[in-house]
Amino acid sequence: MAYANTGEFNVLYPTRRRMANILKRIVDAELGEYSEGTLVNSIRINAKITGFQKLEIQIVAAYYFIFLNNGVPVTSNQYGPNGGSIAPRDFVDKFTIALANTGITAEIYAQYTEWLTKKYPLVEAVEVLERQQKLVYTFEALFAPPSFTPGYALDV
Numbered sequence: 718m719a720y721a722n723t724g725e726f727n728v729l730y731p732t733r734r735r736m737a738n739i740l741k742r743i744v745d746a747e748l749g750e751y752s753e754g755t756l757v758n759s760i761r762i763n764a765k766i767t768g769f770q771k772l773e774i775q776i777v778a779a780y781y782f783i784f785l786n787n788g789v790p791v792t793s794n795q796y797g798p799n800g801g802s803i804a805p806r807d808f809v810d811k812f813t814i815a816l817a818n819t820g821i822t823a824e825i826y827a828q829y830t831e832w833l834t835k836k837y838p839l840v841e842a843v844e845v846l847e848r849q850q851k852l853v854y855t856f857e858a859l860f861a862p863p864s865f866t867p868g869y870a871l872d873v
Contacts, residue, residue: 726829728764728772736821737762740776743811748785755779759859766829771851772822780858780865782808787871809854809871822852 728736741757748756756779763775776782788805816822854871861867 726766726832728825729828732821732825733762733764736816739815739819740812743808743815747806747808756782771853772825773853773855775855775857777857778859780861783856783871813852
């Protein structure tokens with residue numbers, strides 16, 4: 718079965734799996750003893766390059782990932798000692814740094830450059846891609862209750 722030619726490069730599955738494992742380790746280390754495993758086990762990554770240099774990373778995880786990453790401001794004093802607030806954990810910032818430190822971001826752009834030169838042999842894109850890399854994150858919630866409103870932006 719052939720995939721539709723949309724002109725977008727989808728990051729290879731082994732790379733996405735390594736990306737997901739990095740994010741899982743970050744979340745598990747941050748939550749420590751409070752980690753029940755559901756959030757960590759729900760994490761998946763989809764990634765593609767669009768618009769010539771924009772790497773779009775979609776994080777698919779249990780819906781409360783967004784609240785742990787972004788934090789929740791104080792709403793009232795009736796929910797425990799911290800007033801019901803959740804401090805931001807900045808999982809995505811740590812993830813971005815880990816992707817760069819492990820060389821995965823560079824590997825993705827190398828895969829993309831190889832794909833481009835095979836698909837469009839006349840394109841000399843290497844110099845542009847080395848200077849103009851852009852990462853964009855989106856979030857897809859799993860196990861969300863009916864009252865959950867999709868479309869929360871990930872703080873990066």
